[in-house]
Amino acid sequence: MTSNARHEKPAPLPYQEITDPGFSVAAADAFEIQEQQMGVLSLRGPCPRCGTVIEILVVDHIVRRWGVAASGQDAAAPRVEPVICTCDEPHAGRPEGREGCGAYWNFTL
Numbered sequence: 113m114t115s116n117a118r119h120e121k122p123a124p125l126p127y128q129e130i131t132d133p134g135f136s137v138a139a140a141d142a143f144e145i146q147e148q149q150m151g152v153l154s155l156r157g158p159c160p161r162c163g164t165v166i167e168i169l170v171v172d173h174i175v176r177r178w179g180v181a182a183s184g185q186d187a188a189a190p191r192v193e194p195v196i197c198t199c200d201e202p203h204a205g206r207p208e209g210r211e212g213c214g215a216y217w218n219f220t221l
Contacts, residue, residue: 125162127206128214135160135217139195145221153221155195161215164199170221191221 143157151172158165170193197212206214 124201124203125213127203127210127212129216130161130214131216132160135215136219139217139219143219155193155219159197159199159213159215160217162197162199162201162203162213164197164201164213166198166212168193168195168198168219193219193221195219 138160139155139157142160143155146154146156148154148169153170153172155168155170156165194216195218196216197214199212201213203213206212
């Protein structure tokens with residue numbers, strides 16, 4: 113191995129819509145959760161598949177013209193949010209108009 117080979121970044125993974133139970137575990141260990149404002153959380157950390165740091169905003173409720181939509185979840189129950197990779201790194205085979213590497217998982221708050 114040459115000294116240049118040791119410092120080269122590995123080629124990006126190809127786009128693949130995929131999940132794995134380990135993605136949830138890795139994200140739970142690595143992501144930071146911050147409250148941006150009342151009812152808005154930021155989940156920030158490395159995608160468990162491609163490793164690119166991403167930030168996902170989670171909104172507690174949606175305001176509509178006719179009122180506030182209820183979350184429908186028991187306040188005592190853990191809240192599970194579906195998360196997908198939103199990185200802007202190049203991933204071969206990614207469909208036009210999409211972002212990320214294709215990884216998705218559930219994040220328990």
